[in-house]
Amino acid sequence: MGGFARIGRLIARAPRLVVVLAVIGTLGLYALATVGVNGEGLFQRVSTGPPLVEGSDSWEVYEAFERTADESIGPPVASYVRGVDPEDPDVAVAIGEAAAEIAALDGVNAVLSPWGLVEGPEFDQHALPSTGELGSGADPAWDPLGEYLDTLVDQDGTGLLVQTIFGDLEGADPLPIHEEVVGLVEDAVDGLRSEYPDANVLSSSNPLVFDDFTVQLEEDLITGEMIALPAALIVMVFVFGGFLAAATPLTGAIASIAGGLAVLYGFSYLLDLDQSAVNVVTVLGIGLSIDYGLLIVSRFREELHRIGGDPREARAEAIEHTLATAGRTVFFSAVVVAASVGGMLLFPVEMMKGFGGAALGVVTTAMIASLTIVPAVAYLLAPRIAGPSLLSRVPCLRRVLAATSNVDREDGAFARLAGWGQRRPWLVVIAATALLLVLASPVMGLALRNSDIEALPVGNERRDYADAFAEGFPDLADPAIIVHVPDPDASVEVWAWLDPGLDSVDGVADVSHAYTIGDEQFVDVTIDADDPQGPEARDTVLALRALDAPFEFHVGGVAATQIDFVDAIREGALLAAGLVVIVAFVLLFLMTGSLLVPAKTLVINSLSLLASLGVVTWIFGEGHLEGTLGFTSTGGVETYVAVIIVAFGFGLAMDYEVFLLSRIKEYVDAGEDNDAAVRKGLQRSGRIITSAATVIVLVFLGFALGDLLMIKEVGVGLAVAVVLDASVVRLFLVPATMTLLGDWNWWAPGPLRRLHRRLSLQH
Incomplete structure (x- = not known):
């Protein structure tokens, strides 16, 4: 049976050693990702910033500001005090005392407020906003400084700015001193609340914004994992009929999370990784690990039942045959998914290269875990996996579990569904295609955006500051x-x-x-x-x-950056899509020996992805379901999110296509006619596809419950893509089109048939 069968034999010889090594490796990889080699973990190495394209006009402007930046000037802090009367002497005294305390801190150049300037230990006149050296919102011709200070009262006369300018912080982390500055201003405002009960303060700085993104990403990651993994376990209990069998695929998911984070950590030394890459790629790793684990464990249970007898005696042969069949399918699927997500490495944008490289590593990690850890755990638990679980003794669950976890039948609900579609294939094809086209229609109005601070949730102080500042100080806003x-x-x-x-x-x-x-x-x-x-x-x-x-x-500027980014995405998309199409077509041909099946698959998957983008556009671009999903529309979809939905969605669609086609081709090779092979193949794989899709949708929706806009868009977008693919496409459109094509499904010219026999990826 080849190399995959040999992997099964090796695992059967030393399953405990594989598990022990896996546990040690998982802990080590997790420590590497969180602590790093020098105390700087993954979350400290990722960054956030504008999605620049090297060599573009907007990049040249950004680089010019970087070149001219005075390295002896630390990032400033701005605090917007609202709900007070700037002409009230008590307000002047309170803010003045706070300014004096701030100015006494190490590293402070000066503190500016409507009442004047307070010099700090690092005072330098040339570093002040009135000289034009900081930002572009203040005219360098404004002199004396007092004319600039007058602009620090908002246009309604009910608020004021306190700006803290820093000197050389000598490499120190600016976040702690920024937080100290903010605390002193807040203390001053607290002292004014007896006279101004509605007084409040909003503060912001680049380090504070970056910290908010980092904290929010970590919280969203924990929220997603805490929801996704238990939900996945519950679904898989019904798939496998017991907790132990259900927990087995999760061992691969846990190892994959650790390995994926370690891979991301490694890529952080090669590429500039955006902060959101951690969550986005972790979601993909969890989803794929559970997909692959479900396939391996389900096939293992099927082989145990086929062999019969004592599971302890049958498990060696069962694990060998499982790896030779399902293991090969997992490997092939991983190659196709890797090609899909790895295509992002071809984009001329550092951010997209980071997503692509990290996703490529995570796919590899998920595949390795599914071909080693999951089979080893399944082998050790074979007697419990094969036998009835304790849950089957519960009267109300016995019949449900018997139906959902049965692996013996070649006829059942999925076979009957396929048969229903085979009796009216044109109706199914027309109805399914029409539904996908209707869902895809909002794509015609798709607007792409590159959000910055507005990606933070409403209610976040930094986002509220940006909104309030733009309204209160329009003359000071960046152009x-x-x-x-x-x-x-x-x-x-x-x-x-x-x-x-x-x-x-x-x-x-x-x-x-x-x-x-x-x-x-x-x-x-x-x-x-x-x-x-x-x-x-x-x-x-x-x-x-x-x-x-x-x-x-x-x-x-922001519009110029958006233009250059979208142009670069379009340029890279043509090359990436071409590569992915060629790789997917060749690999599907090597698996099926057909030219029509790969062509049909690419067309159907493309239509499904357009429908998914249409739903995402309707929700996030047009602002529907804002209250339900807890977001505020920016008027478009994040540019890189659209790319991720297409790349990851195509990979997952190919994942399920491989699961289905591999079983159908097994029956065709065994001599079954086309229609019978389709029915039996769907019956055998439909339960796994549906179960895997249910689990992965829960994973994606778990992360969609986070607060960051881009993570929410990715989670909802990929959940929609999986739902459409696992239902409309796999259960209806694919069986119906394969019925219409009949034996032509497996057609190829003579030379290609001979090539397929030599290079076939079939087991």
């Missing part, structure tokens, strides 16, 4: 568009206001000011639109880029 001119001698100010120049472009509301930092020149551009990523903003960016200028210039 929607920034133009960068690398030539320090270029006449930027003349060009900016001439016709045709920046000020003449449709959609430009104001060219606020030009300024120079080091040898780099910048121009802030305000647009005549409320949405900085909307179509009007993107049109303005494209119009600015089309301008002629006597010198080199680059256009950046």
Whole structure:
């Protein structure tokens, strides 16, 4: 039976050793991921930031700011005190005392408030906002400083900003001192509540935002695992008829989580990993591990029943045959899924490369765990797995478990369902296709976005600060568009206001000011639109880029970043999709010996994925079910989330297709006619596909209950993809189309048939 049978024989010789090594390896990998080699674990090595494309216009602007950044200046903190009267002397005293305490902290350059500047130990006049060295919201020509301080009162006159500017923190983590600064401002506001009971403060800084993302990701990961794993166990109890058999696939999932996190940790030294990659790829690892574990354990139970007799005597042969059949299917499926997710490595975007590389590693980890740990545990538990469980003694559960966990029958509900579709295949094909097309229709209005702070849940302080700041201090907000001119001698100010120049472009509301930092020149551009990523903003960016200028210039900002990111995704998608299609087609041919089955599979899977994207667009892009799912729509779907849904969704669809086709092909090779093979193959694999889909949907929905928008979108999107694929596609559309094709399902030209016989991946 080949190499997979040999793996089964090796496991049968030393199952306890395999389990012990697996436990040691799992603990070691988990320690590596959480602690790291130098005390810096995975969550400390991931990052968050704009989805930049190296070499693009927006990347050039970002890099210019990075080059000109003064490394002796730490990230600033801003606190928005609301619900007070800035003209009240008591407010001035309270904020002034807090400012003095903050200014006394090590590393502080100065504290700014409407009442003046308080110098700190690292005071440097040139690092203050009024010089234009920090951010682009303040005009460098503003002098004296008092004119800038006047802008620190909000436009309603009911709030004020307290800005803390830092000097050189000498490599120290800025988060603790930022939290201390925030605490001092909050203490001052607490002292004002007797006079202003509604007074409150919102604070933000880059380190505080990053920490919020990190904490939220960890909480969402724990929430997802705490919901997903127990729910999966309950479903598998009914699949296998007992706790021990049900828990066996989870051993692979637990090992896969540890291995997947360790793989992510390794990739963090090779690629810039986005924080959300940890949760997204962990979800995939859990789902695949349970899928593969279900297939292995179910086939093992089937082999034990086929051999009969004492399970202790039969288990060696059963595990060998299980690995030779289901093990080969798991390996083949993992290769197809790896090709699907690994295609993201071809995108010219570092973020997508990180997702692709990490997902590739996690798929490999899930496969290895399913071919080693799960069979070893199943072998040791063979007598308990094969026999009736304690639950079967419960009267109300006995009949249910007998029906859901039966592995002996080649006829049953799934065979009858296939037979029903085979009697009216055209009706099934037309109805299923129409349903998928209707679900896919919202894709026509799909808007892609790259969210930043709005990805945090409503109620998060940093997100609330961003919303409140934009409303209270519109003149201090960062511009929607920034133009960068690398030539320090270029006449930027003349060009900016001439016709045709920046000020003449449709959609430009104001060219606020030009300024120079080091040898780099910048121009802030305000647009005549409320949405900085909307179509009007993107049109303005494209119009600015089309301008002629006597010198080199680059256009950046959130809309420009979105344009460059989407263009890079489109460019990479063609190459990645081409590779995935070729790999999937070749591997399906090697498995089935057919040219029509791979072609049909690719068409049906593509239609299913479009339907999934349509549902995600309807929910998150159009804002339906906001209250039910607990999110606020940003008016679109995260760009990289759409890519992940397509890549992961295609991989999972191929996963279930392999499960189904492998059993159908077994019956065809055994001499069954096409229609009978389809019915029996669906009966044998339908229970596993449905059970695996139920479990993986619970996994995805468990993570969708988290609060981060992108994780919620991924969880819901992949859950929808799996539901559609395991129901509409596998139970109806595939059997019906295979019935219509009949023996043509297995057609290939003579030379390819001979090639298939030599290279066949069948067991």
